[in-house]
Amino acid sequence: MASALTEKLSRLVKELRGQARITESNVQDMLREVRMALLEADVALPVVRDFIARVKDKALGQEVVGSLTPGQALVGIIHRELAATMGAGVADLNLAVQPPAVILMAGLQGAGKTTTTAKLAKWLIERRKKKVLTVSTDVYRPAAIEQLKTVTRQAGAEWFASTPQQSPLDIARAALDHARRHYFDVLLVDTAGRLAIDEAMMREIQALHAELKPAETLFVVDAMQGQDAVNTARAFKEALPLTGIVLTKLDGDSRGGAALSVRAITGAPIKFAGVSEKIDGLELFDAERHAGRVLGMGDIVALVEQVTAGVDLQQAQKLAAKVKSGGFDLEDFLEQIRQMKKMGGLSSLLDKLPTQLAAKAGEADLSRAEKDIRRKEGIICAMTPEERRHPEIIKASRKRRIAAGAGVQVQEVNRLLKEFEQMQAMMKKMKGGGLMKMMKRLGGMKGLGGLPGLPGR
Numbered sequence: 001m002a003s004a005l006t007e008k009l010s011r012l013v014k015e016l017r018g019q020a021r022i023t024e025s026n027v028q029d030m031l032r033e034v035r036m037a038l039l040e041a042d043v044a045l046p047v048v049r050d051f052i053a054r055v056k057d058k059a060l061g062q063e064v065v066g067s068l069t070p071g072q073a074l075v076g077i078i079h080r081e082l083a084a085t086m087g088a089g090v091a092d093l094n095l096a097v098q099p100p101a102v103i104l105m106a107g108l109q110g111a112g113k114t115t116t117t118a119k120l121a122k123w124l125i126e127r128r129k130k131k132v133l134t135v136s137t138d139v140y141r142p143a144a145i146e147q148l149k150t151v152t153r154q155a156g157a158e159w160f161a162s163t164p165q166q167s168p169l170d171i172a173r174a175a176l177d178h179a180r181r182h183y184f185d186v187l188l189v190d191t192a193g194r195l196a197i198d199e200a201m202m203r204e205i206q207a208l209h210a211e212l213k214p215a216e217t218l219f220v221v222d223a224m225q226g227q228d229a230v231n232t233a234r235a236f237k238e239a240l241p242l243t244g245i246v247l248t249k250l251d252g253d254s255r256g257g258a259a260l261s262v263r264a265i266t267g268a269p270i271k272f273a274g275v276s277e278k279i280d281g282l283e284l285f286d287a288e289r290h291a292g293r294v295l296g297m298g299d300i301v302a303l304v305e306q307v308t309a310g311v312d313l314q315q316a317q318k319l320a321a322k323v324k325s326g327g328f329d330l331e332d333f334l335e336q337i338r339q340m341k342k343m344g345g346l347s348s349l350l351d352k353l354p355t356q357l358a359a360k361a362g363e364a365d366l367s368r369a370e371k372d373i374r375r376k377e378g379i380i381c382a383m384t385p386e387e388r389r390h391p392e393i394i395k396a397s398r399k400r401r402i403a404a405g406a407g408v409q410v411q412e413v414n415r416l417l418k419e420f421e422q423m424q425a426m427m428k429k430m431k432g433g434g435l436m437k438m439m440k441r442l443g444g445m446k447g448l449g450g451l452p453g454l455p456g457r
């Protein structure tokens with residue numbers, strides 16, 4: 001869905017160029033595409049309807065600022081609204097209770113409960129410095145108890161033994177008692193999963209909830225489940241006061257449309273995301289970043305952050321002052337090139353781009369671009385300081401020597417000098433703010449064919 005949506009949106013974004021306002025008619029096609037894409041991603045129909053209505057409400061009549069097209073502005077609104085629907089910011093665990101804080105894990109069989117229990121144990125040990133005990137109340141599948149034992153060991157947590165002969169409530173009471181007496185901070189309770197929701201299972205987990213009075217009741221759901229996730233979420237929500245959701249298998253094929261439905265239906269925040277089968281494959285869920293993924297926009301948020309962080313603000317200000325006084329020279333040009341390297345190189349930026357755009361940029365183009373940066377650096381380094389300050393003094397014979405020194409053809413030196421001249425002329429026309437913008441673009445965006453603008457970031 002992602003690539004198709006990105007493709008369609010970029011086409012529609014282009015068509016809307018030059019229009020000053022978001023109107024019902026100019027965004028109709030885009031909203032239709034978004035609606036289709038969300039449905040294809042298995043977001044439940046009422047959730048989609050509600051979502052589109054809210055986006056429309058927010059967008060209509062909005063002035064389009066700066067160089068954005070209504071299409072780009074709308075992509076920004078959709079992105080923000082998606083993030084808001086999935087829960088703004090990052091929702092952490094609530095462990096501020098008299099220890100041991102109990103975390104009850106609920107979900108269907110195969111959703112990833114056991115794996116997530118161990119991942120969470122590791123996360124709590126490493127990130128929150130907690131002493132963690134795990135226990136399984138799955139008396140129906142002895143293998144499940146053994147599985148928890150194994151993964152708990154991998155996590156470096158302690159495991160409380162249980163047997164299929166005990167009742168789930170007895171196991172829970174014994175584990176809680178053990179956790180209290182041995183000063184554990186957190187008790188993670190893995191429960192039995194069934195292939196489908198059944199009443200007995202729900203009654204059992206309700207009884208466990210009443211007995212354990214957990215600080216957190218986490219609903220573990222497989223992001224690949226799509227439409228089924230909605231029904232499961234609804235049933236669990238009716239049975240239990242859920243405090244959070246863990247969305248597993250986000251590393252799979254799913255574009256994570258389930259996140260939208262599950263959050264909307266349960267009203268509980270998505271707290272964690274499972275991103276690999278490995279024991280450390282658990283992350284705090286970041287709605288902003290996930291919104292970009294659902295829209296197929298890659299990790300633009302991270303990309304923009306990376307580009308901005310790489311730009312040295314003081315350097316930029318110094319440069320702006322130089323440009324104003326007309327003293328921008330090849331030393332500064334070299335500095336620009338070094339700034340670009342600081343940003344981690346173009347290929348590291350590529351990882352964060354939407355698949356569609358990244359494919360367009362192509363590996364070959366990028367390695368060519370990186371080589372070009374290195375060549376330019378080589379050429380400037382082969383010049384004398386005087387030549388860097390006053391490139392107009394470089395004569396043909398010096399060009400040949402510089403080229404030989406840098407190991408390039410003389411045409412390359414000419415090309416660089418020409419580019420420098422153009423840049424110098426452009427910078428003379430610019431004020432400080434424009435310069436910052438240009439530096440960001442120099443960070444690779446321009447060469448990659450331009451990104452869909454994200455207003456308000």
Ligand SMILES: Nc1nc2c(ncn2[C@@H]2O[C@H](COP(=O)(O)OP(=O)(O)OP(=O)(O)O)[C@@H](O)[C@H]2O)c(=O)[nH]1
Pocket residue numbers: 107108109110111112113114115116144191192193194248249250251252273274275276277281
């Ligand atoms: N790729 C990937 N696989 C995951 C993730 N979380 C869990 N899995 C895999 O999903 C499968 C099922 O996970 P379990 O933890 O056994 O599921 P469960 O919900 O405990 O199932 P029962 O114990 O049978 O109730 C396992 O093969 C896990 O390795 C994830 O975030 N990413």
